[in-house]
Amino acid sequence: MGPGPSDVPARVLEALSRPTIGHLDPIFLRVLDESQAMLRQVFGTENALTLPMSATGSAGMETCFANLLEAGDQALICRHGVFGGRMAEVARRCGAEVTIVDAPWGQAIDPDELAKAAKKRPFKVVAIVHAETSTGVLQDLGPFRAIADSCGALLLVDAVTSLAGVPVDVDRMGIDAVYSATQKCISCPPGLSPVSFSERALRVLLTRKTPVQSWYFDLNLIGQYFGGERVYHHTAPVNMIFALHEALRLVLEEGLEARYTRHRAQANSLRQGLESLGLELPVAESSRLPPLTLVRIPEGVDDRAVRTKLLEDHGLEIGGGLGDFKGKAWRIGLMGASATSRHVELCLGALEEALR
Amino acid sequence: MGPGPSDVPARVLEALSRPTIGHLDPIFLRVLDESQAMLRQVFGTENALTLPMSATGSAGMETCFANLLEAGDQALICRHGVFGGRMAEVARRCGAEVTIVDAPWGQAIDPDELAKAAKKRPFKVVAIVHAETSTGVLQDLGPFRAIADSCGALLLVDAVTSLAGVPVDVDRMGIDAVYSATQKCISCPPGLSPVSFSERALRVLLTRKTPVQSWYFDLNLIGQYFGGERVYHHTAPVNMIFALHEALRLVLEEGLEARYTRHRAQANSLRQGLESLGLELPVAESSRLPPLTLVRIPEGVDDRAVRTKLLEDHGLEIGGGLGDFKGKAWRIGLMGASATSRHVELCLGALEEALR
Numbered sequence: 248m249g250p251g252p253s254d255v256p257a258r259v260l261e262a263l264s265r266p267t268i269g270h271l272d273p274i275f276l277r278v279l280d281e282s283q284a285m286l287r288q289v290f291g292t293e294n295a296l297t298l299p300m301s302a303t304g305s306a307g308m309e310t311c312f313a314n315l316l317e318a319g320d321q322a323l324i325c326r327h328g329v330f331g332g333r334m335a336e337v338a339r340r341c342g343a344e345v346t347i348v349d350a351p352w353g354q355a356i357d358p359d360e361l362a363k364a365a366k367k368r369p370f371k372v373v374a375i376v377h378a379e380t381s382t383g384v385l386q387d388l389g390p391f392r393a394i395a396d397s398c399g400a401l402l403l404v405d406a407v408t409s410l411a412g413v414p415v416d417v418d419r420m421g422i423d424a425v426y427s428a429t430q431k432c433i434s435c436p437p438g439l440s441p442v443s444f445s446e447r448a449l450r451v452l453l454t455r456k457t458p459v460q461s462w463y464f465d466l467n468l469i470g471q472y473f474g475g476e477r478v479y480h481h482t483a484p485v486n487m488i489f490a491l492h493e494a495l496r497l498v499l500e501e502g503l504e505a506r507y508t509r510h511r512a513q514a515n516s517l518r519q520g521l522e523s524l525g526l527e528l529p530v531a532e533s534s535r536l537p538p539l540t541l542v543r544i545p546e547g548v549d550d551r552a553v554r555t556k557l558l559e560d561h562g563l564e565i566g567g568g569l570g571d572f573k574g575k576a577w578r579i580g581l582m583g584a585s586a587t588s589r590h591v592e593l594c595l596g597a598l599e600e601a602l603r
Numbered sequence: 604m605g606p607g608p609s610d611v612p613a614r615v616l617e618a619l620s621r622p623t624i625g626h627l628d629p630i631f632l633r634v635l636d637e638s639q640a641m642l643r644q645v646f647g648t649e650n651a652l653t654l655p656m657s658a659t660g661s662a663g664m665e666t667c668f669a670n671l672l673e674a675g676d677q678a679l680i681c682r683h684g685v686f687g688g689r690m691a692e693v694a695r696r697c698g699a700e701v702t703i704v705d706a707p708w709g710q711a712i713d714p715d716e717l718a719k720a721a722k723k724r725p726f727k728v729v730a731i732v733h734a735e736t737s738t739g740v741l742q743d744l745g746p747f748r749a750i751a752d753s754c755g756a757l758l759l760v761d762a763v764t765s766l767a768g769v770p771v772d773v774d775r776m777g778i779d780a781v782y783s784a785t786q787k788c789i790s791c792p793p794g795l796s797p798v799s800f801s802e803r804a805l806r807v808l809l810t811r812k813t814p815v816q817s818w819y820f821d822l823n824l825i826g827q828y829f830g831g832e833r834v835y836h837h838t839a840p841v842n843m844i845f846a847l848h849e850a851l852r853l854v855l856e857e858g859l860e861a862r863y864t865r866h867r868a869q870a871n872s873l874r875q876g877l878e879s880l881g882l883e884l885p886v887a888e889s890s891r892l893p894p895l896t897l898v899r900i901p902e903g904v905d906d907r908a909v910r911t912k913l914l915e916d917h918g919l920e921i922g923g924g925l926g927d928f929k930g931k932a933w934r935i936g937l938m939g940a941s942a943t944s945r946h947v948e949l950c951l952g953a954l955e956e957a958l959r
Contacts, residue, residue, distance in 0.1 A: 261620065438842070486793075
């Protein structure tokens, strides 16, 4: 119950351990095609270029920036936690000039502030974290397409902790590039990063003046393996794809709406319980992210001692704070298969005992 | 029995499907430490910076080049197959100026040619593929340290298809940076890339003038998670590490020498059988790579029809040719758990039938 990985269902672990077969085996290619189709459903997109990158979530971030940015490009990046800061760092390493709009950690980005910054010059990319895993803040994406349009930019979104737990709605929100991870609300082990590019993002990619600086993350090349031509790029992580395929089947068997409702309901129940224990939730109610709850560590309580006790006495992991919240807050995840009343009860009971 | 992935033993698949736990869980961190220690044994090195990158083998290649090269650096790269060509491409994308020494596909690089090229200017990196997966050529690494020294370069080696099947001997050979993959002679599913950096390579990394262009592959950052400080970089692919740990245990239980002997013996037996079938082996005997055998497709035989027949009638995959050998040769792998007499017999029997 930390900020991920979440619990992985037995069916997914079984799929993970199927005999390894070749990355060009027709059986594997069918699994790959079906996984892409299911990813499109979960992302809410018809983007052809929708696929799992063969590395963890942060590689998805690098994939989006490295494919869209060239040296000297302008990027406008929202930073209200670790992952917005990481976006800025990755964009700079791609040679881009980065303009940052900040919000205090634990708060959402103010769209008016962003709109103001977007007026200053044209940008190639506007980037925002949908669900800040470092703070438990959910950003309303509503105004962002219009802001990106106002400065001629592509809209790039981090959906690592939102995908399959909170609606992402890529097409409806007008998102051009989005990445996620498997070990959060999809409840598959860590190791893959689903990404999706709109037609508009694809055009930017196809009309670059310079090659993508990363060969491994170059979607021009990777797209030729996924696109049906099956041109060899790298050996796909076959077993991880088996697991993702089964995890996505579970997501769709439950249904996206039912899954979002479950995440909201369990998060509400956890929060009520935490407040009953006298604990404080630093994030305003309107910005709270169902899959991840930030809890202030009460004065005088030893962060590490409590977390060690939870792990040793209850086999329960919760996350420590990052950045501004290091040593000051815990992060409790209710993601995918871990968003159940059993988890909520375990966590509340264990915390009550540890804080006694 | 293609060029990888090889068969994965049941014990490894079982380890792969253990319940997913957190990447900071003490149990996981012990598995990680032990995996690093075992990787050092298999690489034949005492390098502290020895770890599995969280992506497939080609990511290991990019990790080595991106961490060592900066814009304008000189790289001397040997190319005698797909993967030497890929090295050149990756190095160029890091901004390096690349000098290439070629050998015909199916032959080893001539060390004298390389020594001649090394005389022309100082280089930062000399790079060579130890086991060319596209041609089945094993390169004798003996003379390379001296050549790298002659031009002041680090020695960078691709050991993707050699590690755990053929001696690599990183320290004895004076290799500064080396990468491999899990799905070849280690017989773990694809998804991780073991790398190792010498003290000398580490000093080059630490004294760079510019940041590593890839954030995801930046060993300065990754080293802080593996090095004991456990600073969060990305979520480690927990289950894949469980599998690697078990696969490395199997390698060391067998013993490296015994494993190398088994690979040689089974390769010899396969080759005798292929020649008995009247098939031709394009690689000279002295350069043949035990884990991968190149076989010329006889005149008039339909490449794809034979491979489809093997797969459908015998559940047997062999690899097609790449580059100069596309449509002209097959690649038969005997890697790790797939290097057994059962595999050799299956392959020879199936080929005999398919070619009849």
